[in-house]
Amino acid sequence: DIQMTQSPSSLSASVGDRVTITCQASQDIDKYLNWFQQKPGTAPKLLIYAASSLATGVPSRFSGGGSGTDFTFTISSLQPEDIATYYCQQYDNLFLTFGGGTKVEIK
Amino acid sequence: EVRLVQSGGEVKKPGESLKISCKGSGYSFNSYWIGWVRQMPGKGLEWMGLIYPGDSDTRYRPSFQGQVIISADKSITTAYLQWSSLKASDTAMYYCVRQGSEYWGQGTLVTVSS
Numbered sequence: 001d002i003q004m005t006q007s008p009s010s011l012s013a014s015v016g017d018r019v020t021i022t023c024q025a026s027q028d029i030d031k032y033l034n035w036f037q038q039k040p041g042t043a044p045k046l047l048i049y050a051a052s053s054l055a056t057g058v059p060s061r062f063s064g065g066g067s068g069t070d071f072t073f074t075i076s077s078l079q080p081e082d083i084a085t086y087y088c089q090q091y092d093n094l095f096l097t098f099g100g101g102t103k104v105e106i107k
Numbered sequence: 108e109v110r111l112v113q114s115g116g117e118v119k120k121p122g123e124s125l126k127i128s129c130k131g132s133g134y135s136f137n138s139y140w141i142g143w144v145r146q147m148p149g150k151g152l153e154w155m156g157l158i159y160p161g162d163s164d165t166r167y168r169p170s171f172q173g174q175v176i177i178s179a180d181k182s183i184t185t186a187y188l189q190w191s192s193l194k195a196s197d198t199a200m201y202y203c204v205r206q207g208s209e210y211w212g213q214g215t216l217v218t219v220s221s
Contacts, residue, residue: 001168001169036208038111038152044152044202044211045210046209049207049208087153089152089208094140094157094166095168096142097154098151098153098154100151101151
């Protein structure tokens, strides 16, 4: 398996803050990386694909970057509705793997 | 509209068998891999394996090989996840997801308790 190391595991920020999450792959995955948002009791929602492309209907305050082994996910201005857990996922091969998740809370 | 609709929640006893389903609609079911993801209570997402309904090519993450069976019936555009002998540690929410990860089922909660 390709291992995905995501950090931090949790964070607390104020409304309007810029929030950044990182994800590191154990080997080169080019740009084969997704970011998901999961709210309690619901299925994950795809926000970013191919490391930096915004999925349909996703607000522009969400963005992603990176390639190879190091990736970032940013919320430019945190909103109350962004409270959720965020996951990265690599899809370099059929054996997909997820990061451990980052729980985002409002300070 | 692409939809993945999963079967309802289940409560089972250890040692019992179970088969849950995921029905796809709104796209060419045979042409996209369908995967299964486990989420244990309060934990993260784990990729279990996937199947290509067109030819039933199936791949398992090593930790799930031999523990579950993934199958599909393309005549009714449905994928399945099954256990022959459930354990308490199989208690989790299970999601199906289409290749590309944009489309997910709503999840099936499996509870195994004596």
